[in-house]
Amino acid sequence: MTDLDNCINCEFPLKDNFGYCPNCGQKTKEDLTMGVLFSNTISNYFSVDARFFKSFVPLMFKPGILARRFVDGKRKAYLHPAQFYLFISVVFFFLFSIVTRKQNQKLDNVLRKGFDNNVEVLDSIKVRAADSIAMERASQALKQNQKFIGMSDKELKILDSVMKLEAKKGKNGPNIMFNFNREKLDSVIAAGGSKEDKLRVIGLEDDSSAFARMFAGQILKLYEQKAGGVLKAFYDTIPIAMFFLLPVFAMILKIFYLRRGRFAHHMVFSFYYFTFMFVTLSFLVLCNLLFDMPGWIQVLIILSTFIYLWLSMRYFYKQNYFLTWIKASMVTFIYLMFVLPLSVTAMIFISFVLY
DSSP states (O other), X not given: OOXXXXXXXXXXXXXXXXXBOTTTOOBSSOOOOHHHHXXXXXXXXXXXXXXXXXXXXXXXXXXXXXXXXXXXXXXXXXXXXXXHHHHHHHHHHHHXXXXXXXXXXXXXXXXXXXXXXXXXXXXXXXXXHHHHHHHHHHHHHHHXXXXXXXXXXXXXXXXXXXXXXXXXXXXXXXXXXXXOOHHHHHHHHHTTOOXXXXXXXXXXXXTOOHHHHHHXXXXXXXXXXXXXXXXXXXXXXXXXXXXXXXXXXXXXXXXXXXXXXXXXXXXXXXXXXXXXXXXXXXXXXXXXHHSOOOHHHHHHHHHHHHHHHHXXXXXXXXXXHHHHHHHHXXXXXXXXXXXXXXXXXXXXXXXXXXX
16 A cells, blocks of 8 residues: 555555545545635534534423433433533623623723823923922932931931922822822823833832732733723633633532532533523523613523522432422522632732733
8 A cells, every 4th residue: 555545644544435534534535625624613613513402402491401311321412511511602702792892981981081190281290290200219319328328217218208298199108009199190101201110109119029010010001091991801801710610610519419420420510501501691681782671571580590500400410309499599609609709809800910
């Protein structure tokens, strides 16, 4: 056999009538065109075929049965739970981005007005800016040469206070805070001061830690950009957070059902339940895009997700209705009262760091 009779992918020997390699499954002859490239991408990652529709109906109308069948081994007829979750989450976040675009613009406009410079006359800005920069640098020079000048700490502190008295209107401590002197920072920015000059106004000191420097730099960036896009930065962290929240939910289920399967089984249940949640939220978002849905209907739909969770757990874990209701209530309480608040706090911090 020649090289032409071998599989291009794995070099397995082939016969002339082979359309696919029996070793790796790749086609023996397939030119890489744009059509092939994108069709493979869609089929590999989204798999919108008959399995999707066979999975969608039981997911929505037979709580828990899809997860139970998958764990029991009936997997070929249904969409893989991770694939199902990925596809529906992409659809949801696409619709979510359409809705939140207007919210981002409205918030940016509000924040822009709140971050307007306090200094209104350009000439006075330049004068005060020069003074501000000069006072900052003079203060630093005094501290560095204190022992050569022969000035005590008390005298240096008094002189430094006098030098900064005119520009200092607020209460600025040595720590990095959000209550820095905005007028002073505006004047330094207008005069084209360096980043170090701006950070000193915020409260950064020469011996500050790397974390403090990063924190101050983000505050400065937030101020200079007038917090534009801050809500978008937060929304962008939600898809990432969901990949961590889902296994946490599975871990809570594992705690309540220690003898009811492996952790992977709880993950399967969580994938399908979160997929159902995304389908429900996508429906609400789509309806609100088309028409104004009454608030009470939206509340009922949201509350129905708990009923779905209760029935899903009842079918999947095979316990009586009352005990399952207690466990579903406790799982929901722990998740909403502890996991979500901690996650939102972490998301706010991450969006601030990555802003």
